[in-house]
């Protein structure tokens with residue numbers, strides 16, 4: 001994923017921030033999210049993978065999926081994944097540092113950005129509310145592949161939602177005189193109003209619906225073209241759009257507010 005903050009070659013310490021670039025990245029991330037939902041929809045719910053806890057060799061309890069995510073995050077941390085502010089781990093404890101030297105970008109975010117991590121909420125919403133909406137019920141026993149697909153979805157959703165920190169930073173820098181009084185008053189409602197662009201949100205939802213139609217259609221030769229009613233989709237496009245409207249956009253805005261509340265600390 002291209003980085004949205006370029007180092008300013010003049011001073012070497014400030015950053016060139018642009019809402020257009022950030023929105024471009026969010027648009028590209030829609031592709032990743034829609035594809036990850038389509039991939040996950042190959043498998044049924046397979047709830048024993050994430051609901052049943054088993055005792056591990058270590059004596060602690062974990063579901064297969066939680067174990068898989070924890071272990072994957074550790075190896076990804078060792079190659080530097082969480083040195084990037086757009087990546088936030090699901091299991092914060094015991095996250096190791098990179099064992100390789102990492103490229104140090106000047107930080108575009110306020111240091112308090114590190115304390116904004118809503119992955120616990122994302123985890124619960126994903127397994128309890130979202131997953132049952134877009135996968136078929138049932139259990140085919142293919143838990144390892146299911147857990148890998150769940151991780152791909154969780155990471156794509158988390159990245160998109162925590163991008164709210166960058167969105168908030170650029171909005172703040174564009175109009176500090178508007179944001180500062182609301183931040184000093186710790187007024188969540190006023191901040192929410194300031195950062196909301198309903199027209200942009202409507203466009204996002206429509207585009208996601210179209211992407212789910214395009215990426216998830218059954219491709220056939222010599223039939224199906226021109227007859228919209230016969231088209232079959234791997235993930236219901238209206239549902240993909242609803243997932244954005246009811247969960248992803250509100251959670252992104254929650255991250256924006258949480259970040260802004262700390263912006264003057």
Ligand SMILES: C=C(O[C@@H]1C=C(C(=O)O)C=C[C@H]1O)C(=O)O
Nearest residue numbers: 167195196197200201204249252
């Ligand atoms: C992300 C932004 O902030 C808000 C959240 C949006 C989203 O999550 O897609 C869209 C518009 C804004 O209401 C933005 O302005 O682009």
